[in-house]
Amino acid sequence: MGNQSPDFQVDMSLSSSVLAGERLALAKLLSQIENNHPDGQAALAELFPHTGRAQLVGVTGAPGTGKSSLVNRLAFYYRNPPEGEPKRKVAIIAVDPSSPFTGGAILGDRVRMRDLSGDPGVFIRSMAARGSLGGLAPTTASMAQVFDAAGFEIIMIETVGAGQAEVDIARLAHTTLVVEAPGLGDEIQAIKAGILEIADILVVNKADRPGVENTERALRSMLELAHPAPRIFKHHGHMESIVPSETIPEGNGFWLPPIVQTIAIKGDGLPALITTITDHQTYLADTGEKENRDRERLQTELDMLIQSNLVDRWRQQVSEVRYQETLAAMVARQISPHQAAQALMNGGQGK
Numbered sequence: 001m002g003n004q005s006p007d008f009q010v011d012m013s014l015s016s017s018v019l020a021g022e023r024l025a026l027a028k029l030l031s032q033i034e035n036n037h038p039d040g041q042a043a044l045a046e047l048f049p050h051t052g053r054a055q056l057v058g059v060t061g062a063p064g065t066g067k068s069s070l071v072n073r074l075a076f077y078y079r080n081p082p083e084g085e086p087k088r089k090v091a092i093i094a095v096d097p098s099s100p101f102t103g104g105a106i107l108g109d110r111v112r113m114r115d116l117s118g119d120p121g122v123f124i125r126s127m128a129a130r131g132s133l134g135g136l137a138p139t140t141a142s143m144a145q146v147f148d149a150a151g152f153e154i155i156m157i158e159t160v161g162a163g164q165a166e167v168d169i170a171r172l173a174h175t176t177l178v179v180e181a182p183g184l185g186d187e188i189q190a191i192k193a194g195i196l197e198i199a200d201i202l203v204v205n206k207a208d209r210p211g212v213e214n215t216e217r218a219l220r221s222m223l224e225l226a227h228p229a230p231r232i233f234k235h236h237g238h239m240e241s242i243v244p245s246e247t248i249p250e251g252n253g254f255w256l257p258p259i260v261q262t263i264a265i266k267g268d269g270l271p272a273l274i275t276t277i278t279d280h281q282t283y284l285a286d287t288g289e290k291e292n293r294d295r296e297r298l299q300t301e302l303d304m305l306i307q308s309n310l311v312d313r314w315r316q317q318v319s320e321v322r323y324q325e326t327l328a329a330m331v332a333r334q335i336s337p338h339q340a341a342q343a344l345m346n347g348g349q350g351k
Contacts, residue, residue, distance in 0.1 A: 014039070015046035018150050026123065026150055033142045034127055044142055047149035052294065054091075054148040055281055058173030060159040060198075065181040066205040068094070069264040071158050075116055077270050078154055091147035092116075092124045093140060093157045123152065141172055141301050170198035171300050174293055175280045177273075179203045180219060182211040196222055199257045200280050203273065207261035216259055223257065255283050318344055 017025030032040025057074075059067050071092060078088040116122045125143065140157060147155050159169050170176050178199035196202070196219075204216050260276055262269030284290035315323075323344065330340040 015043040015149075018043070018047060018146065019050065021151065023120075023123065026146070029146055030125055030143055033146060034139050036139065044145060047146060050149040051145045052148065054144075054152055054155045055175070056144060056173045057154060057156045057277060058159070058169035058176040059156060059179060060169045060176065061179035061203075065179040066264050067158050067179050070177075070179060070203065070205055070262060071156050072116065073264045073267055073270055074156065074274070075122055075154075077267075077274055079116070079119055079121055082271075087121065088153045089121045089151060090123075091144075091150075091152035091155045092122070093143055093147070093155065094124065094126045095140060095157070095159050123147065123150075141297070144172065172297055174284060174290060175277055176200045177203050177277075179205050180215060181206040182209040182215040196257070200255065201273070201276050202257050202259045204259060204261045205264050207269065208263050208266075212261065216261065219259055223259075255280065314345070 014025055014029055018029055029040055029043055031037075033044060059071050061067055071094070075090045075092060078090050081087055116124060127140070127143065144155050144157065157169065157173060176198050178196065178201070180202065181204070202219055202223075204212060204219070206212075258276055260269060260273045262273055264270075281290075284293070326335070326340045326344055329335050330337060335343070
């Protein structure tokens with residue numbers, strides 16, 4: 001115990017510094033979290049009781065739809081609100097594609113967010129996806145918790161824009177924005193990927209381009225196909241029944257994803273989008289859905305950590321030689337993947 005005490009005190013100091021708003025300590029802790037350092041995990045454990053207050057806004061969609069520009073303008077709006085509205089502290093987690101050479105983030109999103117540089121109420125963190133197919137890095141949720149504890153009121157999480165593998169964001173964010181743009185043919189991709197099912201708000205960005213009406217019409221038609229009257233659907237893990245928006249009575253407790261047009265680089269449509277995000281936040285609070293999503297998010301994180309720890313523990317029990325022999329037998333089609341897994345799960349014994 002005596003050998004662990006100094007490290008524990010260091011973690012306490014780091015977490016206290018983060019709670020005090022020290023940006024250098026925050027940056028250090030985020031790096032430790034991304035690298036899965038034990039000190040970072042210890043500090044996060046100290047900070048976790050201070051989480052649960054921030055609003056998590058996910059922004060996803062195919063490449064070229066202007067997600068980074070939209071996040072930039074949203075953050076700028078939150079930091080420079082109209083008179084009478086509160087100024088909000090904003091954190092941005094930009095999950096970039098991993099560099100094929102270093103494995104690190106390419107940092108393209110940070111380059112496009114120069115308008116926010118120098119603002120002490122904004123913290124931008126780019127992180128590498130590191131091969132994750134769900135649009136998020138494995139430690140994204142932990143980073144969001146750190147920002148939450150540090151007092152950031154709005155945490156925006158922009159995914160890598162893989163297009164058809166963005167569903168992880170729906171498990172993490174309270175409000176998920178799916179961004180489309182005219183002329184990219186993304187409407188069909190969206191329905192193929194089922195990406196409309198994770199959208200809380202549909203954003204048609206670059207609305208000054210030709211074909212914006214066709215894009216919105218196609219998305220609205222898809223929503224009507226996906227939401228027939230009445231329809232049963234699974235959204236964020238819940239089975240819900242809903243009817244088309246024109247027949248929904250006010251206060252019925254259901255949320256049909258609205259479509260908002262924006263021109264992010266000009267700031268057009270941003271007030272309407274901010275209002276819609278606020279409306280969704282109110283809906284979540286009034287219906288108790290926020291607590292449900294928080295519970296599901298933490299349960300998903302818990303299950304993933306248990307799975308990861310069990311795999312690590314299992315790998316320690318099975319020799320590398322036995323693992324490679326079983327893999328070679330599977331490659332040679334001598335045993336099936338199911339048989340290989342059964343053999344290895346049996347402590348590496350037997351076939």
